[in-house]
Amino acid sequence: MPPRVPTPIRPLQKRRSVGADIAEQLQQLINDGTFKPGDRLPGQRELAQQFGTSLAGVREAISVLTAAGLVDSTPGRGTIVRSVGGASPTFDGWLGAVGDEREFEELMQARRMLEAFTIAQATAQATPAQVGELRGAVEAMRDGMGDPDAYAEADMQFHLLLSEVAGNRVVTRLMRAIQRPMMEQLRRSIAHLKASGQLEENLATHGRIVDGIERRDLEAAQRGFDDMLAISLAFGARGQG
Template identity: 50%
Template sequence: MTGPDPGFAADPLEKRSLGEHIAAHLQELLLDGRLKPGDTLPSQRDLAQRYGTSVAAVREAISILSASGVLDARPGRGTIILPVTQQAPSINLWLGAVHDEHEARAFLDTRQALEHYTIAQAARHATPEQHTDLLEHLHRMRDAQGEPEAFIQADLALHMAIAHAAGNPVVLRLLRAIHMPLANLLRAISTDLMLAGRFPHLYTTHEQIIHGIIRRDPHAATAAFDHMLDQTTEGGTLERALGHPERPDPPLGPDFLEDLHWNLTRLIGPMADVLIPEAASELGLDPDALTRTHLTRYLGNLARQLPDGKQAEWTALSSLLEKRYG
């Protein structure tokens, strides 16, 4: 490779999943132009020295990128970066794990947006044959509750089956692209979930997702997904998985409920007395126990239950409540 050194090992690498970290860093060099299609990488031994790691870790990274169609590694000829037109359509542009809490939450928010779409589309368009396939995946998840890795793989396979049923190939490719970091994140929190006895509850919420899809009820199916996401991150699970101390998340308290009740009553009248506890109950919560962690989903759940014509005003009110209490 000619030209200036593109900056191998520009950032210190963590001491786990080194092959994945190296693969991710090589892709960063490619994406920002420091490596270009047609370039030949240094030898594996040279890369190992530059990254300060073993040849085996470099070999793993090259295998990952070769399988993704980014590299063409041939004995005696070196490792060449392929042109984009020759790269596999399933190329994964995000490899490795999510370790930063802010990035993890942003990652889960992005996943939620994608899965809301696929779940709703599957509820509208899945065929009877796809319903059968979803139930088979669900049964595999049920049977794997005692084995964390098998449970994670069954979970991921179920969500990919939902994406297939949604019928949008672009969204399917996006979900494939986040498959590896999602699997790593689930592995990080699985021990905590198993010790807390949450696997059966997670299975139940997945069952509700699938049954909502089969009933062609996108609202029920996406609400079940939101509940599932809450179950996997509440109680400091995410912080502990990422090695950070749990931050206090006390209930929002009576001031929030009074503020909410006043604003919602002004908007829809006495119906507020029904919707406030009902929206919390759908998330498996008590209004008095709502915390900052639940706030966005709770207000969103309220929005879905408001009468037509009240959405615009509620958007402004809920934004105000989030700023005040979030």
């Protein structure tokens, strides 16, 4: 057998997403004090214009920074830089993007485990004011029914708020980390549900979760979540609830 002739081909370097690049720049600006604790970052549309990128890339970056604990992002308040106590937390996009249908299913399993905890905790301890906030999040979803992107953002905020009501900051960060790689699947799923006339059913399951929490009925709240997940899993790796 003749000797193998080497070729000039070199393996391609793995490229990060635009969102990761934006997040790295923003982190540097936070770490060097350009943006200080308590400062509000420019709005997402303004950031997209300044970076010369899509709004989706900025949203991914904000999700990365939020998962890393560098900022808090809430509807109506914008994105606020957190106090990091002198430390310099870093992120590396450790969760990454969903690679295939099997990984998507595993991500959904992890999400269900986390949300079983958040729903149980919220059912046990949610105050009337927190129940009102959850209902407000459902109404924000209703307001976004005409726009799949807006509905998807409101949907994500509902589940992040649910984790905050549970009162465990580590679980909240894990939820944020899981939501980021699922966001694109979520948008596609919402668009499909809207096109197939099932978006109202999806919205109703979120309302049932809140109803169960308000009544301290864990079984009902969890059943609402399971029904929501069942609708999502019908579309496989294309989306989530």
